[in-house]
Amino acid sequence: MNAAGLRAKSIAVIVCLAFAAAGCGGRATVRLRPKAPAKAAAGKKKALPATLTISVVDASTSEPLTNVPVAAGKRYLSTGAAGMAVPGNLTAGDITITARAPQHSIYRQSRHLQAGDNTVTIALSPESETPDSEPVVFRHKAYLTIDDGPSATWTPEVLDILKREGVPATFFVVGWRAAERPDLVRRAYLEGNAIGNHTYSHDYGQLYRGSPRNLTASFARNGLLLKNIIGYAPTVTRPPGGAAGNFRPGWQSRVTGAGYTTVLWNVTTGDGSTRTTSSQMVENAKTYLARLKSPEPAVILMHDIRPPIVKALPKIIAEVRRRGYEFSSVTDDLREPGVIIGPRRKLLPGRF
Ligand SMILES: [Zn+2]
Numbered sequence: 547m548n549a550a551g552l553r554a555k556s557i558a559v560i561v562c563l564a565f566a567a568a569g570c571g572g573r574a575t576v577r578l579r580p581k582a583p584a585k586a587a588a589g590k591k592k593a594l595p596a597t598l599t600i601s602v603v604d605a606s607t608s609e610p611l612t613n614v615p616v617a618a619g620k621r622y623l624s625t626g627a628a629g630m631a632v633p634g635n636l637t638a639g640d641i642t643i644t645a646r647a648p649q650h651s652i653y654r655q656s657r658h659l660q661a662g663d664n665t666v667t668i669a670l671s672p673e674s675e676t677p678d679s680e681p682v683v684f685r686h687k688a689y690l691t692i693d694d695g696p697s698a699t700w701t702p703e704v705l706d707i708l709k710r711e712g713v714p715a716t717f718f719v720v721g722w723r724a725a726e727r728p729d730l731v732r733r734a735y736l737e738g739n740a741i742g743n744h745t746y747s748h749d750y751g752q753l754y755r756g757s758p759r760n761l762t763a764s765f766a767r768n769g770l771l772l773k774n775i776i777g778y779a780p781t782v783t784r785p786p787g788g789a790a791g792n793f794r795p796g797w798q799s800r801v802t803g804a805g806y807t808t809v810l811w812n813v814t815t816g817d818g819s820t821r822t823t824s825s826q827m828v829e830n831a832k833t834y835l836a837r838l839k840s841p842e843p844a845v846i847l848m849h850d851i852r853p854p855i856v857k858a859l860p861k862i863i864a865e866v867r868r869r870g871y872e873f874s875s876v877t878d879d880l881r882e883p884g885v886i887i888g889p890r891r892k893l894l895p896g897r898f
Pocket residue numbers: 693694744748786787
């Protein structure tokens with residue numbers, strides 16, 4: 547089978563359904579299946595390998611890494627998401643494979659898939675560890691935080707912009723939406739963005755009634771879901787609507803005690819309101835950015851479930867750059883849970 551012939555075929559993708567039982571840890575299975583023969587190649591049906599297994603190992607120990615999200619072209623699989631169906635076809639030939647696991651560098655390489663390939667093993671390099679004694683200090687950094695998604699319509703456009711600009715963001719995802727489009731959460735993560743927890747329900751009436759137990763339970767439910775999607779449950783969270791006006795005395799310490807870091811914001815684009823236009827988003831961002839005093843980091847609030855972000859985002863990125871900030875994302879690398887930043891809150895030493 548030559549490369550051209552192979553390209554005429556397609557690859558349908560399945561995941562390893564019996565991941566746990568069959569012990570196929572660290573692998574995603576891609577099934578190669580010929581399409582109806584193309585006219586030019588009609589006649590002789592050439593066999594393709596039945597499956598292509600992508601294995602993920604740690605580069606330094608060669609130990610298999612399990613539950614790692616992997617992108618093969620535009621298909622977003624997980625090596626450990628048992629039973630997750632991945633619909634659609636892949637085009638054989640050159641394909642970009644991406645994988646990411648906590649404490650490892652993102653793997654991204656183009657591979658040529660051809661007949662006879664049964665396995666592809668990719669090795670993720672461990673990131674060099676920051677010594678524990680070194681305080682985590684964020685100075686003059688900007689964090690784009692994007693809440694409420696993923697949205698089938700707007701999240702892909704937002705991801706395209708971030709990719710084009712070479713800028714990471716932090717997506718505070720809502721569980722019930724992530725359950726509908728886990729591929730978009732995987733894509734955001736595999737493209738170098740951070741994933742945060744914005745509760746499963748995002749239902750104010752349910753989350754802020756009675757004790758903080760409803761809120762922490764909703765974080766926990768979303769965390770379990772996210773663990774299935776990206777391989778771990780993020781501890782960075784954002785309460786819907788923020789803590790101010792929603793948290794009552796004692797709530798913050800309960801949330802922190804449950805192991806979560808609360809990430810609020812100090813720059814809002816105002817797009818929580820459905821009436822805010824993209825130009826108003828940009829103006830709002832400029833106003834709040836102008837109020838920050840260096841080296842206070844900018845934590846910018848936006849939403850990817852409505853259209854204005856698509857026009858506003860490149861302009862906000864340009865404004866943040868103009869002010870000399872370095873872009874970063876909010877990851878679980880923070881040493882201890884705690885409140886990060888919020889309206890009318892002082893910066894915490896060693897964090898922000
Ligand atoms: Zn929200």
